[in-house]
Amino acid sequence: MELSNKAAYIKGLMEGMKIDESTDQGKVLKAMAELMEEMAKAIEDVTVLADETVDVVDSLSDDLSDLEDDFYEEYYDDEDDDDDVFDDDTLYECVCPSCGETIVMDDKMVENGSIECPNCGESLEFDFSDDDTEE
Numbered sequence: 148m149e150l151s152n153k154a155a156y157i158k159g160l161m162e163g164m165k166i167d168e169s170t171d172q173g174k175v176l177k178a179m180a181e182l183m184e185e186m187a188k189a190i191e192d193v194t195v196l197a198d199e200t201v202d203v204v205d206s207l208s209d210d211l212s213d214l215e216d217d218f219y220e221e222y223y224d225d226e227d228d229d230d231d232v233f234d235d236d237t238l239y240e241c242v243c244p245s246c247g248e249t250i251v252m253d254d255k256m257v258e259n260g261s262i263e264c265p266n267c268g269e270s271l272e273f274d275f276s277d278d279d280t281e282e
């Protein structure tokens with residue numbers, strides 16, 4: 148609004164000067180005043196449009212981050228539900244021969260060589276140094 152106010156102010160000043168618009172100088176000044184008024188309006192229109200565009204882009208960006216949050220949250224939640232988490236730590240799975248419960252172990256538990264089944268308390272031993280399997 149400020150630009151068109153200024154243009155209108157200048158136009159008002161020029162009208163107050165009672166410029167003779169039949170002279171060459173008068174014609175130039177009148178044309179300049181009209182041009183400034185039009186430019187001020189055009190710039191204000193573009194500014195409003197740019198503001199609206201920024202608002203739209205902002206809200207799109209917010210929507211996108213919400214979607215990303217939901218997507219990744221759901222993605223990792225699903226993995227957790229399956230007890231099948233593979234992140235940076237290597238995890239091993241074995242099935243307790245006593246109760247059939249699936250047990251997830253990390254590196255440290257495997258290094259210990261044995262664990263107790265969290266379900267039935269059965270002591271499970273394993274040895275990954277060779278491939279002997281006792282049945």
Ligand SMILES: [Zn+2]
Nearest residue numbers: 243246264267
């Ligand atoms: Zn068990």
